[in-house]
Amino acid sequence: MCVQPQPILQREILTPLTDWFHAASRDLPWRRDRSPWHVWVSEIMLQQTQVNTVIPYYETFMARFPSCQDLAAAHLDDILKLWEGLGYYSRAKNLWRGANYVVNHHDGTVPDTYEELIKIPGIGDYTAGAILSFAFDAPFPAVDGNVVRVIARLTNSPWTQGNAKDKQCARSYVQNLLDHCPDQASLINEGLIELGALICRPKVPECGRCPLHQNCSALIEGTAEELPLPKKSKKRPVEDLTILVVRDNLSGRYPVRRRAPDGLLGGLWEFPYLDGHRSGEEVAVLLEDYGYETLDLRPLQPRRHIFSHLEWNMVGWAVSVKSMSLTDDPSSLIAPIIDGQELADHGIQYDDADYSFLTDPKDMDLIWVDAKELYEKAMATAIAHFRDEAIGNI
Numbered sequence: 306m307c308v309q310p311q312p313i314l315q316r317e318i319l320t321p322l323t324d325w326f327h328a329a330s331r332d333l334p335w336r337r338d339r340s341p342w343h344v345w346v347s348e349i350m351l352q353q354t355q356v357n358t359v360i361p362y363y364e365t366f367m368a369r370f371p372s373c374q375d376l377a378a379a380h381l382d383d384i385l386k387l388w389e390g391l392g393y394y395s396r397a398k399n400l401w402r403g404a405n406y407v408v409n410h411h412d413g414t415v416p417d418t419y420e421e422l423i424k425i426p427g428i429g430d431y432t433a434g435a436i437l438s439f440a441f442d443a444p445f446p447a448v449d450g451n452v453v454r455v456i457a458r459l460t461n462s463p464w465t466q467g468n469a470k471d472k473q474c475a476r477s478y479v480q481n482l483l484d485h486c487p488d489q490a491s492l493i494n495e496g497l498i499e500l501g502a503l504i505c506r507p508k509v510p511e512c513g514r515c516p517l518h519q520n521c522s523a524l525i526e527g528t529a530e531e532l533p534l535p536k537k538s539k540k541r542p543v544e545d546l547t548i549l550v551v552r553d554n555l556s557g558r559y560p561v562r563r564r565a566p567d568g569l570l571g572g573l574w575e576f577p578y579l580d581g582h583r584s585g586e587e588v589a590v591l592l593e594d595y596g597y598e599t600l601d602l603r604p605l606q607p608r609r610h611i612f613s614h615l616e617w618n619m620v621g622w623a624v625s626v627k628s629m630s631l632t633d634d635p636s637s638l639i640a641p642i643i644d645g646q647e648l649a650d651h652g653i654q655y656d657d658a659d660y661s662f663l664t665d666p667k668d669m670d671l672i673w674v675d676a677k678e679l680y681e682k683a684m685a686t687a688i689a690h691f692r693d694e695a696i697g698n699i
């Protein structure tokens with residue numbers, strides 16, 4: 306059941322909260338300009354990402370795309386390149402789609418109603434509430450994980466992290482506060498978010514410094530550190546991969562391809578890879594079968610990359626090759642299709658998936674680029690580490 310603040314409690318919470326926010330809030334670049342566009346971009350970047358990580362990305366992004374129209378007119382490749390390293394790349398694509406939606410449906414002006422905002426690709430309840438309250442000072446709640454945690458503790462509610470019903474209870478609680486003080490929507494929302502980020506932190510809340518400690522039920526009950534309750538974690542599947550940074554010795558070019566537009570790291574660029582962890586010998590045999598003599602082959606530092614639902618456990622090889630083909634066309638790498646018998650001749654067993662990067666029709670998009678072009682392409686951090694290490698090694 307949702308707990309709602311009583312009128313007397315509202316007064317006791319709101320003044321200390323807003324006073325504390327005035328005195329202690331951080332000077333962040335997106336707080337210097339509360340236009341709807343600035344709020345929108347910053348809130349999307351801040352999803353699942355630390356403030357200090359976001360700051361340089363936000364500043365570069367806003368310098369390049371100072372308005373919604375600027376982003377809508379940009380090429381998605383350029384946007385992904387600027388987003389490189391920030392992760393959760395679907396955010397960048399949705400922001401671009403959203404900017405185009407606003408240009409097409411609202412003449413480039415970010416709307417000021419919940420009903421219209423929620424129609425924009427990539428904007429959900431939280432972002433709509435943030436835009437409405439921060440940019441328009443409208444009394445809409447902006448409830449993220451920080452706010453759920455603060456309210457769960459203030460009310461000593463046994464809510465579970467990520468639970469939609471519990472989040473709705475927190476929204477209802479904050480809405481009640483805003484209804485009591487509708488002209489301070491921005492201050493109240495930002496105050497709760499900032500309190501969760503700086504004081505009422507997940508593992509060790511600093512209750513001694515908290516402006517709300519006199520009204521905190523979890524502090525009184527001694528349950529602050531337990532709330533909200535952790536959600537049952539599902540074990541992430543782990544995929545073993547071998548990343549190949551291949552350099553054609555003659556042309557100095559590298560094969561890369563773009564991932565399918567939807568799905569994990571959609572639209573970003575990647576190197577060919579093999580399923581499983583492959584030895585240098587296996588890699589050299591594979592390349593030979595595709596008409597390339599291996600001149601040099603060096604292991605790259607193994608890396609793990611954790612996505613929300615999946616983990617990549619990667620090894621990598623930086624390989625310098627020479628084409629054995631009579632043609633100088635490096636794209637001949639993708640031409641031959643090896644059958645199982647030829648592989649067995651080498652004493653190596655591969656299943657079909659091993660060759661997916663060479664035989665899948667979509668891999669006809671494999672292109673060869675020089676190092677400069679390679680660095681111009683947006684790659685996920687998981688893959689870019691191999692690029693950075695290999696280019697220095699080859």
Ligand code: SF4
Binds near residue numbers: 455458459510524
């Ligand atoms: S008193 Fe402690 S648990 Fe309660 S809101 Fe403040 S920091 Fe959080």
